[in-house]
Amino acid sequence: MTELGARWRSARPKVAGLHLDSGACSRQSFAVIDAATQHARHESEVGGYVAAAAAAPVLDAGRSAVAALTGMSASDVVYTTGANHALDLLLSSWTGPRTVACLPGEYGPNLAVMAANGFDVRALPADDIGRLAVDEAAAALAANPPALVHLTALASHRGIVQPARELADVCRDLGLPLVIDAAQALGHVECAVGADAVYSSSRKWLAGPRGVGMLAIRPAFAERLRPRLPPPEWNLPMTVLERLEHGETNLAARIGLSVALGEFLAFGPERIRAGLAEVGRLTRDTLAGVDGWRVVEPVDEPTAITTLAPTAGADPQRVRAWLIAERGIVTTYAEVQRAPFEMAAPVLRVSPHVDTTADELATCAEALADATAQA
Template identity: 75%
Template sequence: MSLAQQWRSARPPVAGVHLDSGACSRQSFAAMDAAAQHARHEAEVGGYVAAEAATPALDAGRAAIGALTGLAGSDVVFTTGANAALDLLLGAWPGERTVACLPGEYGPNLAIMAANGFAVRALPVDDAGRLDVDAAARQLAADPPAVVHLTPLASHRGIVQPLTALAAVCADLGLPLAVDAAQALGHLDCSVAPAAIFGSSRKWIAGPRGVGFLAIRPDVAQRLRPRLPPPEWNHPLPVLARLEHGEANLAARVGFSVALGEHLAHGPARVRDRLAEVGRMTRSAVADVPGWRVVEPSEEPTAITTLVPTGGADPKTVRERLIAEHGIVTTYADRERAPFEMTAPVLRASPHVDTTTDDLERFAEALAAVSS
């Protein structure tokens, strides 16, 4: 059975065409059943007894994250999502607060950096918005920030950033690299063992909403000073235990852990190859739709296709009509996603491995119909 068939048979039938995995993928029966079973167990034996019983499943989820990031399961804490993870990390950061990141950095990340008192420096990029590694290495060596931050795959554009190359540069310079893997985990190879890496459950891993992770290399974790409890209390809890909020939706964490296990079982490289293939299929299908321009090169190895209107269409209205009239779910991305780079809203298609040629032909026809 092909990966697409395995993925499709493990889920409820889709109502229409789902091209929105960059926002929220479709969960499997196994992930949903595991979360529901934990919720039932809480009702049967009490939430805290059920939490103890869920320890092996959650440890397996942490180990899976470790395997995908180059870190260890013991380096991982669960969070409520990627934004919460970055806030935890930066809120506990010691000393100088300067961060180097791409000009196209995700808007909510920039807001969290500002809220935690970090001054932002822009890394050099080429005309496509891709990091210029050599120029970045020179800049970072000449004026090192407290932390380097990279989002290997952005929310507003499916361009792959050179994560491995930047990780090597940061290692050579002794600079900590923090990685926002919200779009990258399960989509790109993230196993670079950075200083910290964080992400969410609901995108390409296809777990529940409302859960994410933060993984921190031990040498970096030892330097952090979490806000709670106050550092001056000299609380005996280790840093990671102070970062992971215990009063949480454990059912979602269990579902996330199951989804991670499914991803590993499918084979991360196999999934990456199929996502790249689906991206090529999507760009080919919409390349000639009047009134739209595809941002990504046709061979870009991601499943994200970004469409810029060239004939006056409003991406927000187009998304709404695609859902209402054709049952096709896409993403409307406004300028706030990358406020220092985007100049106008775009439409994003982000299919998963089960998307077919027929699905994409249907999308192209519907896009043309609602854009006229």
């Protein structure tokens, strides 16, 4: 195990089995768990609102950390309950025409939020593995500009890094706002690319708690938003971001996220991103030889996500369940609903963090072969 992996693992409780599911929910550290627990205890001791006031510096530090990872300012950041909540806040507050351009492989729940907010969705051009075709996209956006451009920088169903910075340059030249879904990307790949808004969840590669996320919005873009609550006609002395951030929330989870962000920055974002890319290459090399499965991503794709498509009729859902029940190995079953306009069949996703070893991946490959035969 690398020194980085050893430090990452030693900061966490011992895993019960083999956790290869960080793309869904990473393992929290002792410090994150303790911080959330301590705040809950403090609420009981002094009252929730007194405890909230005392926690303000920790929450401010979390906003500063999000700002560092998104290339924005701490004053541009609000906490949410997760990525879908952040997107809904953003789209429901948009005052312009309701047209949005995104990739054919857009995340299904994002498409549902777009539809619920009355947005007409246009497809951006992509290559045969779902990566944005930048030059073609630039031409399409110039010829028929939408009100917003939305990019999921790293998808849930396929570990392909999108050219977010290049698209941000295109959108800037065309005067089009770019919104980035960084739920899989933040802490995994570079996200400070010049977007107008970036949102993410806590629980994936940052290894924070569930039920909390963040939304970062540049001031010029925020000026174009009109949040529903409180009603704008009340003319209350509140900024757009103050109106977007819910006051009644699980503050312990926000504190846990702040601590997780601090730990992530202390480990070193570039170092962790490099470690994730390396474990991804190792995973794809190791699993490529398992009969009945095809690795979707190029072997050197700089992510820790490996997507396995069945080639001989295996059921990814049954295989995942067998791996958990029989070997204690946690992976992800990715159903078609994750990308309804691109996926033709379900897949199995393996997403280790930086502490996963070559021996553990070999164990996974052996178990996958057994699961395929049994399930």
